[in-house]
Amino acid sequence: MKKAIDTNTKAVKPEILMEVRDLVRHFIGPRTSFFGKRKIAHAINGVSFDLYAGETLGLVGESGCGKSTTGQLILNLMEPTSGSVTFLGKDITTLNKQEWRSMRREMQLVFQNPLGALNPRLTIGSQIREPLDIHNIGDADERNAIVLEMFEAVSLPPHLLERYPHQLSGGQQQRVVIARALIISPKLVVCDESVSALDVSVQAQVVNLLVDLQKKLGLTYLFITHDLSVVRHISNRIAVMYLGRIVELADSETLLENPLHPYTRALISAVPVPDPRARASRATIKGEPPNPFNPPSGCAFNARCPHADDKCRTVLPDFRELAEKHMVACHHAEALVGNQKPNLS
């Protein structure tokens, strides 16, 4: 499937489903002194990317880098401090309530913890049906028919329709959440750590399901996760975030086989590979991500970066296109091309 999209991108310019430009979101910290100013956390600090119709964009990064906040901002679940999100030609941050209501049918969200996302007192069937009721789609019989069809599409046996969420296993619950998100045929689905809480054997089932549904329904995914192995499998392109900014964006294979940003390299080399012979080839980076209340000047990664110099400590690197469709924000990226490829095998 990846190949199909790749050839498409070369033949015709892919249709842009969503344009995110210079998204900024600040959070105001708790009051620490009666007179002093409250601190501001720069959670999202100028994020820009395009989402092409039918693709999966993986958004990866460590906790606190702003990947979930980005997901919420592009779904308009949170107001950005500045910046714009253009979806189907309209800036969704400026829509009024009525316009937004019809727009929100086109975008859905699937969270990490399915049990938290489901109502414990409603049967599975009525929860999957609820979006149809809310958006007034079809009459009662049609709705039931659509629910059954959707239930089959996520490979759940029909006798579970009358059950309650706690009677289902974790994998089945996540299938229900996916069915509920897809039943009103959205164009964009944001998956926020959707498979992270599942055991590997079940995780593989849900990942396969998401891929199948994408093919069948022509969905676009923004796949937010901390797990680089899953993201390689499911994404066409990957964006790596660090402290509120995208530091590298490229096609999945390019990014993982030939990463340019030192942080991407560190991240890839830190992932434990299920192959005991690959041990010891890693370079662990020291330190931890900086505090968003007190970000360092210059490149946010400078304190942990082996290549950092004075320029990195003072000047913020531009997010620029270094190779074809390979964007990176690092002063030394040119010098790093082709050098020190992380050893994966």
Next chain:
Amino acid sequence: MSNATTSQSSEAQVATDTPLFEIRDLSVVFDTPDGTVQVVDSVDLKVSAGRTLGLVGESGSGKSVTCLAALGLLAARGRVTSGQVMFNGRDLLKISEEEMAKLRGCEVAMVFQDPMVSLNPVKTIGWQISESLCLHQGLSQGGAKKRAIELLDMVGIPNSKNRYGEYPHQFSGGMSQRAMIAMAIACQPKLLIADEPTTALDVTIQAQILELLSDLKKELDMALILITHDLGVIAEAADDVAVMYAGRVVEEAPVLELFDAPLHQYTLGLLSSLPRIDRTVERLSAIEGAAPPPQEFVTGCRFEARCGHCDDTCSGTRPPFTKISATRRVACMHPVKST
């Protein structure tokens, strides 16, 4: 002592005659409102000094409960129904609670998944480390403080003198886990049980913690039991692996052999369902279905319902262990044939 254990660890690769810690035939039940459920079913495990045993399985496979039961840390509803837990020649299930309390945190220590929950939020990190030093080693307060600062240095916490007086909320996740490890190794335990020590941490921090654990293991010549659901972590850190499924150990092997040639159908399924960062696969080969909950555990092979190779011999009786070598065995009626 240290000489003896070093020679033992080198011998351990050839033959494991006297392991430091050995669980034999351990079964654990929980009393629930719906009756008694057996969550751990005749588990055998052993680990020698200087070795790392990786205990891997999906959630609910009984890997944590096995270790908690061995240290007498089961919740009120849990009971050990059979088995022996041999540590240094003593059966831990037979000794008194008082002796056990002396042993825990001293000769045997544990590190848990979520450091923020394990730490006491109203006491300083330093106080919490010193506590076990005063208790188990009888150090004075001054001596304990000095030693605690050494320990913080040892686990790689920078600026340890100042951080000694800080509270858990001032520590990040990775730093708290380092503090927990400092606490665990305070009395130089012979055995460290780490239950999902890196699951709550980011990958870059996880790599640091795994490195720290393996360094400390060498430095202190400890035996380490690493409980995890992540086969990547196992490949990275374990010497020997025990795979658990639905309350039983289904396969035991040295780490290289396990990844090169898994024998149990479940191990094979697990390995091939992993998404890999180092290669592109067209489609993940998922294992159908889900692991059974403890109420539905059967006597026969518990993987049968999800297995593509099962036949009549699989149900009814528990698949016996087939011994492949001194360090390798598998409980499967139709083990994977090597190609």
